[in-house]
Amino acid sequence: MxxxxxxxxxxxAPFLLPDEWEPYADAVKLAHHMLHNKTGPGHEWLGWVxxxxxxxQAEVLKIxxxxxxxxxxxxxxxxxxxxxxxxxxxxxxxxxxxxxxxTLQRDRRQAPEVYFVGNQLSAGYLNHLLDIIDGxxxxxxxxxxxxxxxxxxxxxxxxxxxxxxxxxxxxxxKRIYATTDASTGALSKLAVEAGYPRFDIPRDIxxxxxxxxxxxxxxxxxxxxxxxxxxLGAAHAHxxxxxxxxxxxxxxxxxxxxxxxxxxxxxxxxxxxxxPQQRFFAEWWKQLFSESEGKSGQGIFPATGAFSTDLHSLxxxxxxxxxHLFETVLWVDEPESDVMIGEDPADVxxxxxxxxxxxxxxxxxxxxxxxxxxxxxxxxxxxxxxxRQSAYYLGxxxxxxxxxxxxxxxxxxxxxxxxxxxxxYKENMFALLGKPGYEQQKMELEARINRRS
Amino acid sequence: MxxxxxxxxxxxAPFLLPDEWEPYADAVKLAHHMLHNKTGPGHEWLGWVxxxxxxxQAEVLKIxxxxxxxxxxxxxxxxxxxxxxxxxxxxxxxxxxxxxxxTLQRDRRQAPEVYFVGNQLSAGYLNHLLDIIDGxxxxxxxxxxxxxxxxxxxxxxxxxxxxxxxxxxxxxxKRIYATTDASTGALSKLAVEAGYPRFDIPRDIxxxxxxxxxxxxxxxxxxxxxxxxxxLGAAHAHxxxxxxxxxxxxxxxxxxxxxxxxxxxxxxxxxxxxxPQQRFFAEWWKQLFSESEGKSGQGIFPATGAFSTDLHSLxxxxxxxxxHLFETVLWVDEPESDVMIGEDPADVxxxxxxxxxxxxxxxxxxxxxxxxxxxxxxxxxxxxxxxRQSAYYLGxxxxxxxxxxxxxxxxxxxxxxxxxxxxxYKENMFALLGKPGYEQQKMELEARINRRS
Numbered sequence: 069m070x071x072x073x074x075x076x077x078x079x080x081a082p083f084l085l086p087d088e089w090e091p092y093a094d095a096v097k098l099a100h101h102m103l104h105n106k107t108g109p110g111h112e113w114l115g116w117v118x119x120x121x122x123x124x125q126a127e128v129l130k131i132x133x134x135x136x137x138x139x140x141x142x143x144x145x146x147x148x149x150x151x152x153x154x155x156x157x158x159x160x161x162x163x164x165x166x167x168x169x170x171t172l173q174r175d176r177r178q179a180p181e182v183y184f185v186g187n188q189l190s191a192g193y194l195n196h197l198l199d200i201i202d203g204x205x206x207x208x209x210x211x212x213x214x215x216x217x218x219x220x221x222x223x224x225x226x227x228x229x230x231x232x233x234x235x236x237x238x239x240x241x242k243r244i245y246a247t248t249d250a251s252t253g254a255l256s257k258l259a260v261e262a263g264y265p266r267f268d269i270p271r272d273i274x275x276x277x278x279x280x281x282x283x284x285x286x287x288x289x290x291x292x293x294x295x296x297x298x299x300l301g302a303a304h305a306h307x308x309x310x311x312x313x314x315x316x317x318x319x320x321x322x323x324x325x326x327x328x329x330x331x332x333x334x335x336x337x338x339x340x341x342x343x344p345q346q347r348f349f350a351e352w353w354k355q356l357f358s359e360s361e362g363k364s365g366q367g368i369f370p371a372t373g374a375f376s377t378d379l380h381s382l383x384x385x386x387x388x389x390x391x392h393l394f395e396t397v398l399w400v401d402e403p404e405s406d407v408m409i410g411e412d413p414a415d416v417x418x419x420x421x422x423x424x425x426x427x428x429x430x431x432x433x434x435x436x437x438x439x440x441x442x443x444x445x446x447x448x449x450x451x452x453x454x455x456r457q458s459a460y461y462l463g464x465x466x467x468x469x470x471x472x473x474x475x476x477x478x479x480x481x482x483x484x485x486x487x488x489x490x491x492x493y494k495e496n497m498f499a500l501l502g503k504p505g506y507e508q509q510k511m512e513l514e515a516r517i518n519r520r521s
Numbered sequence: 522m523x524x525x526x527x528x529x530x531x532x533x534a535p536f537l538l539p540d541e542w543e544p545y546a547d548a549v550k551l552a553h554h555m556l557h558n559k560t561g562p563g564h565e566w567l568g569w570v571x572x573x574x575x576x577x578q579a580e581v582l583k584i585x586x587x588x589x590x591x592x593x594x595x596x597x598x599x600x601x602x603x604x605x606x607x608x609x610x611x612x613x614x615x616x617x618x619x620x621x622x623x624t625l626q627r628d629r630r631q632a633p634e635v636y637f638v639g640n641q642l643s644a645g646y647l648n649h650l651l652d653i654i655d656g657x658x659x660x661x662x663x664x665x666x667x668x669x670x671x672x673x674x675x676x677x678x679x680x681x682x683x684x685x686x687x688x689x690x691x692x693x694x695k696r697i698y699a700t701t702d703a704s705t706g707a708l709s710k711l712a713v714e715a716g717y718p719r720f721d722i723p724r725d726i727x728x729x730x731x732x733x734x735x736x737x738x739x740x741x742x743x744x745x746x747x748x749x750x751x752x753l754g755a756a757h758a759h760x761x762x763x764x765x766x767x768x769x770x771x772x773x774x775x776x777x778x779x780x781x782x783x784x785x786x787x788x789x790x791x792x793x794x795x796x797p798q799q800r801f802f803a804e805w806w807k808q809l810f811s812e813s814e815g816k817s818g819q820g821i822f823p824a825t826g827a828f829s830t831d832l833h834s835l836x837x838x839x840x841x842x843x844x845h846l847f848e849t850v851l852w853v854d855e856p857e858s859d860v861m862i863g864e865d866p867a868d869v870x871x872x873x874x875x876x877x878x879x880x881x882x883x884x885x886x887x888x889x890x891x892x893x894x895x896x897x898x899x900x901x902x903x904x905x906x907x908x909r910q911s912a913y914y915l916g917x918x919x920x921x922x923x924x925x926x927x928x929x930x931x932x933x934x935x936x937x938x939x940x941x942x943x944x945x946y947k948e949n950m951f952a953l954l955g956k957p958g959y960e961q962q963k964m965e966l967e968a969r970i971n972r973r974s
Contacts, residue, residue: 150833151833151834152833154830166649166652167646167649167650168636168649168650168652168653170621171623171634171653172652172653176652181624183621188795188797188827188829188830188884189795189829189880189881189883189884189887190796190797190880190884191856191858191859191860191879191881191884192620192798192856192857192910193620193796193797193798194860194880195857195858195860196619196620196621197620197621199619199621199625199629200621200625215869215870216870216871218872218883219833221870221872222875222883224870225870226860226862226863229863254869254871255870257869258867258870261867261869276834335788335845336789342642342643343643344641344646345645351834354835355833355834355835358835358837358842359835359836359838361838361842362835362837362838362842363837363838363841364841365841365842365843365844366843367838367842367843368843369789369824369838369842369843369845369846370838371822371824374641375641376603376641376642376672377603377607377640377641379943379946380603380604380605380607380670380672380808381604381608381729381804381807381808381811382807382808382811382812382823383812383942383943383946384811384816384940384942385811385812385814385815385820385822385823385942386815386942387942387943387945387946388815388817388818388941389814389815389816389818389819389820389822390788390815390818390819390821390822391818392788392822403644403645404645404648405644405645406644407644407647407648407679409678409679410678410679410682412678416668416707416710416711416714417668417674417677417678417707417708418669418707419674419678421954421955421956421957422675422954426644427642427643427644427647427675428642430642430671430675430954431642431643431644433950433954434671434946434950436953436966436970437946437947437948437950437952437953438946438950439970440949440966440969440970441946441948442946444945445942445945487837488841489836489837489838489840489898490832490836490837490840492897492898493832493836493840493887493890493891494890495890495894496889496891496894497887497890497891499890500886500889500890501874501875501883501886502874504874513889513890513893516893517889517892517893
């Protein structure tokens with residue numbers, strides 16, 4: 069029997085008074101029904117809610133077969149995507165894989181090296197990537213709902229050409245896996261014409277909620293991750309968090325706690341973990357909440373930290389800086405492995421009192437020490453404890469945050485499922501790049517640029 | 522003749538009115554004299570101010586010799602340090618090195634693989650690191666002023682033992698390079714007793730200001746970076762930013778601009794760059810400012826972003842979320858290299874209007890597009906432009922931020938050179954770990970931990 073993720077808000081108690089929860093119980097029920105009955109704003113984007121129990125097993129099988137093929141014929145897998153078509157896969161791969169997987173010997177890794185590209189516009193990065201893949205067998209998973217987002221579209225144009233030159237059109241065709249809309253959009257069209265194996269981004273699931281679809285599953289499976297466990301964890305979370313009762317639902321409690329903290333002036337949420345492999349999970353979390361809630365001139369600012377590393381950089385600020393932040397801490401109970409601290413007869417560093425202890429024990433004490441110190445400094449702490457860091461628990465955690473985000477956004481009174489603000493820069497960009505039809509806007513924008521002041 | 526770094530605050534103009542600068546001119550002069558005459562709070566930590574022109578050339582030579590030795594006899598260099606003894610070196614190595622340097626073939630890299638350790642307490646990370654270095658020749662650069670900070674001290678105990686078992690005491694002695702205080706502290710003592718080559722952390726330079734000392738120089742030189750160029754850049758910055766006149770000093774203008782923005786409710790500074798290799802430079806910047814200014818219940822909260830990646834995650838929030846943030850953008854004029862976008866007869870992705878352009882051109886337009894969109898959304902933007910991304914300009918930039926930070930902290934009325942809040946968690950940690958002498962505190966803290974709620 070698997071345990072649940074534990075949510076502990078006792079270390080934020082002075083900011084979350086018992087009688088302040090009560091008024092939220094009804095609001096939460098309302099939000100719950102808006103999610104489950106698809107009656108709220110953004111209801112056309114709620115495919116993720118029941119996804120863990122309706123995810124098509126035939127598609128999962130197809131993903132596993134493609135993954136096996138990639139592992140069989142490729143030294144390198146390039147994953148082309150940005151935003152929700154990048155961060156989820158990166159977060160999962162980092163956690164379920166080896167810290168140094170691309171450097172590990174191939175026979176130990178038993179999977180291709182994996183590199184992300186098309187997630188920015190750096191020429192230096194591209195050239196360095198070309199250095200690395202030189203002489204190796206390469207496959208591509210291009211992930212884009214539309215196929216016209218400029219960063220991945222440019223990268224795909226480049227690497228499609230690269231594969232065609234290297235393997236010919238027929239060879240390249242078998243090495244390009246397109247994860248995209250089932251029927252519309254440039255990438256979907258291109259995939260049909262060229263005959264690339266295709267995987268679905270369901271039309272009712274937005275980018276930042278898509279990690280449990282082919283978007284995250286194909287990269288994970290190709291890298292050797294256990295996607296069945298990931299989906300099972302999510303399905304168990306789906307079952308656990310389907311009660312509308314605030315008192316019985318830790319996922320909804322997290323949503324309420326952060327709303328209460330926000331209303332009391334805690335404008336920044338700092339999400340921290342104690343394992344370096346969680347760094348990009350925190351980035352995924354950041355996108356999930358910032359894009360869902362940062363609108364209408366409001367929203368908690370999501371920031372991230374990697375502890376204990378950042379206790380030695382951000383620690384001073386957390387302890388004594390402006391009192392407008394709270395922390396959400398991710399702790400893992402059982403480490404994957406441990407390392408014992410040895411005895412040193414000279415004891416010059418004074419650490420012999422730790423001899424015979426595991427380093428994970430020290431990590432745990434760092435977590436408890438920082439928790440209490442920060443609370444004493446006036447920073448409320450919410451704590452999420454994972455029993456283990458595994459694909460299964462990652463699935464549970466992903467669903468926990470997705471659902472908490474939906475509830476939290478509705479409690480804030482926004483549509484958590486759109487992102488109208490992202491277009492502003494994209495429109496400017498098309499104009500500045502000279503895309504036909506944007507001539508007037510181009511002139512106006514260029515007049516405002518003051519690059520050589 | 523090398524160009525200067527350009528600082529452009531015109532895109533924050535509505536928040537920085539001409540008559541608001543005037544009152545700061547005198548305050549800046551005062552802060553300047555406090556820095557240069559060592560008369561302000563924290564004056565015992567001002568060794569960094571004139572460091573670029575007083576850095577000992579004999580020490581630089583010694584560093585180069587050690588670096589040559591490491592490159593000659595090591596496949597792997599482990600850098601053990603945390604906080605200021607980690608982030609500076611990591612920031613510089615990432616920028617001056619190859620994006621995938623540890624994966625690159627040895628003959629192309631012409632330097633050892635470099636891994637950081639002792640910068641957190643993850644057992645998983647340690648075991649993964651042990652996987653990677655298995656069978657390789659290893660040297661260690663341990664960096665710690667005191668030698669008793671728990672994360673690096675544990676890692677050093679572990680890897681010292683590892684080297685002694687592998688090479689014997691005499692062999693290990695030649696592979697351990699200690700960067701520490703010249704005469705006091707546990708690591709200094711240990712280095713003398715064991716006969717390790719030693720490098721100085723000057724007593725009057727704090728961790729977060731130490732990257733231009735042996736702390737950053739030895740790792741950089743060992744990895745093949747040009748430390749002469751780094752120091753020359755810093756020396757040129759030292760000369761350029763030594764005028765006390767606000768009107769003539771872009772470094773001080775940055776310090777004033779962020780103070781003005783903070784006083785107008787911009788509580789968060791988001792530092793962003795458009796090159797992935799700058800990710801950890803942003804982390805270094807974050808420590809510099811958060812630890813220097815986050816005290817006495819105030820201070821700008823420093824956050825970071827990697828663009829254009831994070832325009833697809835944080836972008837929505839920046840465009841339309843709470844209006845309490847400003848951006849400081851780092852842009853590089855001349856790319857290290859470029860990649861041309863090709864023509865595609867089918868043009869399914871609609872990108873043919875970019876055919877023949879370099880991807881760096883697109884990156885530049887993304888920068889300009891986001892800048893204008895965010896300003897239109899109410900987010901003031903400060904822009905720093907580097908002529909090139911090189912060791913030389915990195916030296917200039919590091920000194921720019923160090924000095925801006927000193928001035929800015931004094932303008933905020935704090936001591937920018939201490940970090941009293943960092944001890945709170947360290948004290949708790951010693952108690953919870955059962956260090957002799959902390960028995961009472963241990964009981965009290967343990968009673969407050971609520972781990973199985």
